[in-house]
Amino acid sequence: MGALDDLRNVTTGTITTMLLKRGIRRSWMKGPMPLVPGGKRVVGPAFTLRFVPVREDLATPESWGKPISTRAAIEDMPEGCIAIADAMGVQDSGIFGDILVMRMVKRGVQALITDGVMRDKTGILKTGLPVWCSGIAAPASVNGLTFVGWNEPIACGGCAIFPNDIIVADDDGAVVIPQALVETIASEGLEHEAYEEWVVGEVEKGAKLPGLYPMNEETRQRYEAERKKR
Structure with missing residues (x-):
């Protein structure tokens, strides 16, 4: 899929966050x-x-x-x-x-x-x-x-x-x-959507937010390990 197709799976909320990280x-x-x-x-x-x-x-x-x-x-x-x-x-x-x-x-x-x-x-x-x-x-x-x-x-x-x-x-x-940021925002946006989907699942299980959202290093390692299993 191209960047525009990828963006169909990224919310406007996520996009504003990705652009904020770029100073926009x-x-x-x-x-x-x-x-x-x-x-x-x-x-x-x-x-x-x-x-x-x-x-x-x-x-x-x-x-x-x-x-x-x-x-x-x-x-x-x-x-x-x-x-x-x-x-x-x-x-x-x-x-x-x-x-x-x-x-x-x-x-x-x-x-x-x-x-x-x-x-x-x-x-x-x-x-x-x-x-x-x-x-x-x-x-x-x-x-x-x-x-x-x-x-x-x-x-x-x-x-x-x-x-x-x-x-x-x-x-x-x-x-x-902005046109120059489309590829980056699409790629980072998809990754962020996957992360938030995982966080929702953790919260549903009763996990506390500190260290989870945003994730600390321990949580990051656990998240990445679980993603590799998929």
């Missing part, structure tokens, strides 16, 4: 949470979209048909990407509705993540596209936002995200992994 503290996006909890973990390259505060002369219903528009951006989305929209956490302007989301599905987009809100919830749910957002609002994006571009560096939920950074999202939210 801002990897979890504040705001986006799954619109439908309990779905599969998604992993893929970021396709970025950027909104700025509303400019009434530019953010109009007519702007939806212009070359720089959310519609044009969707037509540029490659299959397998995860769309990441910087909506600055604005809570009263839904950036995408059911029709645009359905077009993303037809383009082969894996998921949509935003620190803003969505609209047309019932229709979005029918599309089946996994969505992470900070809520739902009826007004359209142009009520509070101006769309200005795509495939450029953005800030989403307090994180810097560059095009093709790797995104992982599950029930705990969404995290971003």
Whole structure:
């Protein structure tokens, strides 16, 4: 399996810990949470979209048909990407509705993540596209936002995200992994998941946490010995 496949077996919680050990503290996006909890973990390259505060002369219903528009951006989305929209956490302007989301599905987009809100919830749910957002609002994006571009560096939920950074999202939210660290985080993440699975088993048997989590040298030797037996 490749690194992206490996990451499907690593939780966002573990990924933030692995990145913290590398000095990266801002990897979890504040705001986006799954619109439908309990779905599969998604992993893929970021396709970025950027909104700025509303400019009434530019953010109009007519702007939806212009070359720089959310519609044009969707037509540029490659299959397998995860769309990441910087909506600055604005809570009263839904950036995408059911029709645009359905077009993303037809383009082969894996998921949509935003620190803003969505609209047309019932229709979005029918599309089946996994969505992470900070809520739902009826007004359209142009009520509070101006769309200005795509495939450029953005800030989403307090994180810097560059095009093709790797995104992982599950029930705990969404995290971003810099491209240069993907292989390392995937490898270390799988090892950490195996360790925590073993710790859970020890706790279930009645083991005390000191020396177990985190493990001391004695516990480490016992853990490694047991792993070799598997």
